Amino acid sequence: MKKIVLSLAIATVMLSSFTTYAADKTPGAVVKQALTREFSQAKDVEWTTVSKDGVYQAKFTYNNEPLQAFFTEDGEFLGTTRQITKNQLPILIVSALEKQYADFRVATVFEYSKTDGLAYYITVISPDNAMVLKATGNGDLSVFKKNIH
Amino acid sequence: MKKLFTAVVLSSVLLVNAAFANKNENVNTRVENAFKQEFTQAKEVSWQKTDAYYKATFKLNGETVNAYYTAEGEMLGIIHNVLSTQLPINLQTSLKKEYENYWITELFEFSRPDSNGYFITIQNADQVITLQSTNGSSWSTYSKSKKQ
Numbered sequence A: 001m002k003k004i005v006l007s008l009a010i011a012t013v014m015l016s017s018f019t020t021y022a023a024d025k026t027p028g029a030v031v032k033q034a035l036t037r038e039f040s041q042a043k044d045v046e047w048t049t050v051s052k053d054g055v056y057q058a059k060f061t062y063n064n065e066p067l068q069a070f071f072t073e074d075g076e077f078l079g080t081t082r083q084i085t086k087n088q089l090p091i092l093i094v095s096a097l098e099k100q101y102a103d104f105r106v107a108t109v110f111e112y113s114k115t116d117g118l119a120y121y122i123t124v125i126s127p128d129n130a131m132v133l134k135a136t137g138n139g140d141l142s143v144f145k146k147n148i149h
Numbered sequence B: 001m002k003k004l005f006t007a008v009v010l011s012s013v014l015l016v017n018a019a020f021a022n023k024n025e026n027v028n029t030r031v032e033n034a035f036k037q038e039f040t041q042a043k044e045v046s047w048q049k050t051d052a053y054y055k056a057t058f059k060l061n062g063e064t065v066n067a068y069y070t071a072e073g074e075m076l077g078i079i080h081n082v083l084s085t086q087l088p089i090n091l092q093t094s095l096k097k098e099y100e101n102y103w104i105t106e107l108f109e110f111s112r113p114d115s116n117g118y119f120i121t122i123q124n125a126d127q128v129i130t131l132q133s134t135n136g137s138s139w140s141t142y143s144k145s146k147k148q
Helices: A002-014 A029-038 A091-100 B002-014 B029-038 B089-098
Strands: A043-049 A055-062 A065-072 A077-084 A105-114 A117-126 A129-135 A141-145 B043-049 B054-060 B063-069 B075-081 B103-112 B115-123 B127-133 B140-146
Touching (some): A029 A055, A077 B089, A091 A129, A091 B075
Antiparallel strands (some): B063 B075
């Protein structure tokens, strides 16, 4: 259930309409310890909750770049999101974008890392259309959300 | 085929291109068409050939990339060097946690038609380790050797 909630939270992050349920809610010690365990050099940490079911989001700086990590209230690490550039995408995704979406430009790219896998969410824009694509490392692209104008 | 590509990767990257005798080889039409179909935006393309495969070196999006093909035009895979900051975040944190006192000597992304991942070679004063990741989340040891 919490993983489904996380997926929905990720989706809203990608679509830039993220809603928190209790602004700046501080988690318990077990969640904070989990963040330190996963990201020992995290700086400028801010906490929010992203669902009523106890999923916490930490926004922080890691390696001089902003990062978001998600945890359950029991301290289970669910995954991370970070904004990256097109050049940081796996090469087969870059190639697939240039073949299949030659008339679009890439607006934003998010890397979504879970403990068991990795996906990329890419917002592409043309003069009369915009959509969010989901990509896997081997260059498979699918439409995650159409017509986001 | 996966084994062949792994062998290609190791021979051409980790062992520094020992297999290639000539640059700018001519390629047959099947290979050339397969390449053009896959990489429509490739620039500065040059070819090298061994008995077993063709290797294209080219620029894509400003990055230098190598793609490997059989003589029948089947793509075996692609490799290109990346920076450690380009790794998925879980792989970066795993390196920091488990190999804190090592430094990176080689890091590249590999892509096959059925999967992709990363090879990284790290070393400390005593040993050299090559790690491989195929899931973008964790590393497994590909090889380990003591320094002489």
